[in-house]
Amino acid sequence: MKKVKSCILLSLIIVFSVLLFPNSLLGANDIGYVKTLNAPGNFKATLDANAGEDSYHKIILSWDKVENAEDYYIWIDNSLYITENNNYSSVVYNSSKAHTFKVKAHLYNGQDIYSDAISISDFYIMDGVYIDKLELNKNHTKLNINWIGEKASDGYEIYLKDSENNIWKSYKTTKTSMSFDVVGVKNYSVKIRSYKKQEDKVIYAPFSDEKSVNVLSTYDKPDRVVNLNLGLNYRTSEPSGGIVISKWTDVKWADGYQIAVKKEGNDKYSNWLYKNSNSPTYSYDAPWVGKKYYFKVRAYKKIMGRIIYGEYSDTKFIYPIGQPQHIYAELLRAKRVNITWDKMDGCDGYIVMYRENGGERKVFGYTKSTSYEKTMNKYGTKYQFSVKTYKDIQGIRVISDIEDEYPIYTLGVPDVELNKKTSSKVVIKTKSVKGASGYKIYAKKPGSKKYKLVVTTTAKKYTHTKLKKGKYTYKVKAYKEYRKYNKKTKKTKKRIVYSKYSKTKTIKLK
Numbered sequence: 224m225k226k227v228k229s230c231i232l233l234s235l236i237i238v239f240s241v242l243l244f245p246n247s248l249l250g251a252n253d254i255g256y257v258k259t260l261n262a263p264g265n266f267k268a269t270l271d272a273n274a275g276e277d278s279y280h281k282i283i284l285s286w287d288k289v290e291n292a293e294d295y296y297i298w299i300d301n302s303l304y305i306t307e308n309n310n311y312s313s314v315v316y317n318s319s320k321a322h323t324f325k326v327k328a329h330l331y332n333g334q335d336i337y338s339d340a341i342s343i344s345d346f347y348i349m350d351g352v353y354i355d356k357l358e359l360n361k362n363h364t365k366l367n368i369n370w371i372g373e374k375a376s377d378g379y380e381i382y383l384k385d386s387e388n389n390i391w392k393s394y395k396t397t398k399t400s401m402s403f404d405v406v407g408v409k410n411y412s413v414k415i416r417s418y419k420k421q422e423d424k425v426i427y428a429p430f431s432d433e434k435s436v437n438v439l440s441t442y443d444k445p446d447r448v449v450n451l452n453l454g455l456n457y458r459t460s461e462p463s464g465g466i467v468i469s470k471w472t473d474v475k476w477a478d479g480y481q482i483a484v485k486k487e488g489n490d491k492y493s494n495w496l497y498k499n500s501n502s503p504t505y506s507y508d509a510p511w512v513g514k515k516y517y518f519k520v521r522a523y524k525k526i527m528g529r530i531i532y533g534e535y536s537d538t539k540f541i542y543p544i545g546q547p548q549h550i551y552a553e554l555l556r557a558k559r560v561n562i563t564w565d566k567m568d569g570c571d572g573y574i575v576m577y578r579e580n581g582g583e584r585k586v587f588g589y590t591k592s593t594s595y596e597k598t599m600n601k602y603g604t605k606y607q608f609s610v611k612t613y614k615d616i617q618g619i620r621v622i623s624d625i626e627d628e629y630p631i632y633t634l635g636v637p638d639v640e641l642n643k644k645t646s647s648k649v650v651i652k653t654k655s656v657k658g659a660s661g662y663k664i665y666a667k668k669p670g671s672k673k674y675k676l677v678v679t680t681t682a683k684k685y686t687h688t689k690l691k692k693g694k695y696t697y698k699v700k701a702y703k704e705y706r707k708y709n710k711k712t713k714k715t716k717k718r719i720v721y722s723k724y725s726k727t728k729t730i731k732l733k
Contacts, residue, residue, distance in 0.1 A: 260328045260338035261289050263309070268324050268343050270375075271312055272424045279349040279419075279428040284324055285310040289338060292328035296337070299324055318350030318373050318428075347375035349428035352415050357434045364534075365402045366411055366436065372399040376417035376428070386410035410437050471536060473503040477522035480505070481532065487515035515540050515569075544570045546626030547593075547610045554658075554703055554720040558633035561596040562587075562608045570612035574622065578607040602723065603635020603656065632658030634722035637699040641730045649687045649730055651697055656722065659701035663721075669693025696729045 263286035271281040284297060288309045297304045297311050300322055304311060315322055324346065328338035356369040368381065378397045384390055386409050394401065405411060412435040417428045471480070482505050483492040517540045522533040547564040555561050562575055575587035575595045587608070588595055599606060607628040614621050638654040653662050661681040665674040670693070677697075678685055687695075701722040708715050 258291070258330070258332060258336060260292055260330055260336055262339040262341050263287055263289050263295065263326050263328055264341075266324075266326055266341040266343060268346050270348070270419065270421060270426055272421055272426055276429075277314060278426045279351075279417075280316060280318070281312060281314050282324075282346075282348065283310060283312045284326065286326055286341070289328035291330055292338070293331060294329050295326055296329055297324070297326050298340075305329075315348050316350065318348050318375065321345045321347060347373065349373050349375045349417050349419060349426070351429040352379065352417050352431050354413065354415060354431050354434050357413055357436050359405070359436060359438060364404060364406070366405045366413075366438075367400070367402050368413055368415075369400045370415055370431065373417045373428070375419060377420050379415055379417050380427070382414045382430075384412050405438050410435055471503050471520050477533075478525050479523055481521050481523060483519050483521075483535070485517040487517075492517075492519075541569070544612045544614050544621070544623050546623050547573065547612060548626070550608065550610055550627060550629045552606075552608045552629045552631040553705055554631065554634065555596060556598075556720060557722045558600075558602050558604075559596065559598045560606065560608070560631060560633070561594060562610070562629070563594045564610050566593050567612050569614065570623075571614045572612075574611040574613055576609045576611065576625070578628070580605050581607070584609070599633050602633050605630060605632050605657070607631075634659060634701050634703055634720065636723045637662060637701050637725040639697060639699050639725045639728050641697060641728045643730055643732065644686065646692070646732055647688065647690045649690060649695060649697075649732070651685050651687060651699070653683045653685075653699050653701075653725075655683055656701040658703060659722070660704040661702055663700050663702060665698050665700075665724075667696040669695065674698065690732055692732050694729060694731045696727050698727045699725045 266286045267284070269283050269285075270278055271283050272278055274281040284299075286295075286309050289295075294305055294307045295309065295311075297306065299313055299315065304313070321344065324343045325340045327340040330336040350373065352370045352373060354368065354370045356367065358367055359365065360367060366383075370379070372379070378395055379399070381394045381396065381401055382391045383394065383403060384392065385405075403411075412433055414430045414433045416430045419426045480503070485492040517538055519535040519538045521535045524531045524533075545567060547567050550562065550564045552560055552562045564573070567573075572589060572591045573593070573595075574589055576584050577587045578584050579600075587597060607630045609625045609628045611625055612623040635656045637656055640652040640654075642650040642652065644650050651664055653664075656662075661679060662683070663679050664677045664685055664687075666677045666687065667674045669691070674696075677687055679702075687697075703720045705718045705720070706715050707718070
């Protein structure tokens with residue numbers, strides 16, 4: 224009986240022990256006897272926007288609370304942390320690494336009970352960018368910047384300043400490279416930082432190390448420094464050619480300029496002219512007047528024994544204007560003159576000049592053709608004609624020099640003297656008319672009302688013979704003969720210009 228009571232008592236003790244302390248007697252994995260935990264929900268990883276300067280790499284892990292959980296186990300990469308709260312913050316380093324986070328709920332009820340683990344993988348932080356390349360292009364016109372990007376960032380903020388202004392200017396981009404136009408001899412400095420937009424805040428990483436570069440000092444021979452606006456002016460000098468004056472915008476930092484010249488018909492620029500001062504003008508003696516010349520200019524700078532060249536300006540061309548060639552003047556009538564000359568390419572027109580009896584040179588007239596005619600003021604007067612070319616450039620009239628003068632005499636009126644040699648002969652004397660080829664002597668016999676030509680002569684003295692008694696009246700006019708050969712017809716054309724008649728003179732033969 225005592226044994227039965229003892230067995231009953233032992234059975235009751237075991238039942239109550241199982242009910243009160245199940246985990247101490249049964250395995251934790253025996254389903255139906257183990258209390259389980261749910262996995263944490265809404266597991267998130269964000270940067271801590273309120274961490275000030277550490278915001279770029281301080282993270283906050285958060286999740287929903289799990290019922291009956293005593294605490295939570297968190298893994299940041301391979302490091303384990305425990306917290307009783309449903310969030311955890313930590314500073315993380317290395318922006319190039321993909322970070323992994325895990326969390327599981329934990330309960331100790333005689334033994335450890337864990338929920339399933341929830342993971343976040345491929346989480347990146349910002350750690351500050353690294354400038355990989357900072358260099359000028361071959362032409363020294365652009366500054367190219369490349370940097371190593373960060374996967375966590377939404378973009379980058381580039382700060383740029385030059386040594387002249389010394390003021391930082393910021394630019395934003397989502398790329399990992401950027402180019403800027405640069406000009407002049409300056410030092411350019413660059414620094415970059417990444418940023419991330421999180422809700423209504425922007426989180427910035429620290430700036431990269433500041434890097435700088437000197438324009439015009441990286442490459443031996445950049446093609447360009449700055450553009451030059453080339454202008455051209457004209458003047459002429461010796462009869463053999465004209466002088467072209469090149470003008471361009473001055474470049475303050477340039478040590479000098481290089482001028483390239485090419486004549487029309489040449490494939491290459493044959494003349495390279497160095498200007499070893501910073502004066503923005505250069506005079507070039509163009510040996511071929513009327514030929515088109517091409518000009519371009521570039522600046523250069525000497526740095527540490529090297530010459531850095533700029534890009535050439537836009538090419539301009541010009542016709543050097545010279546003096547007109549083969550000036551010729553002839554009479555159309557006794558005092559009406561026609562002046563001709565050869566055409567000069569590149570000019571806008573011509574100025575015809577004259578001098579009277581070696582006096583002061585005066586303007587005769589303006590024309591765009593290669594001839595000009597006008598009636599002069601006086602008979603029997605020496606006139607010297609010359610022609611200048613002109614060209615209007617930017618409101619300024621540029622005029623050539625005078626190469627030569629062509630003299631001509633207007634036909635004067637002959638002065639006649641009569642002498643009786645015998646009763647049947649009269650001597651007619653004519654004072655020389657300058658420029659005349661000869662003279663025509665006319666006589667009116669006694670009883671006649673008309674004059675008849677006695678003789679055409681080049682002499683200034685003529686004896687009229689076989690005359691009868693009576694009254695004879697004489698008059699004389701000078702003439703100028705012109706002959707022109709026609710190449711097409713192969714014939715010579717003659718043209719004669721006459722002076723006015725002299726005063727009549729009368730003589731009586733007995």
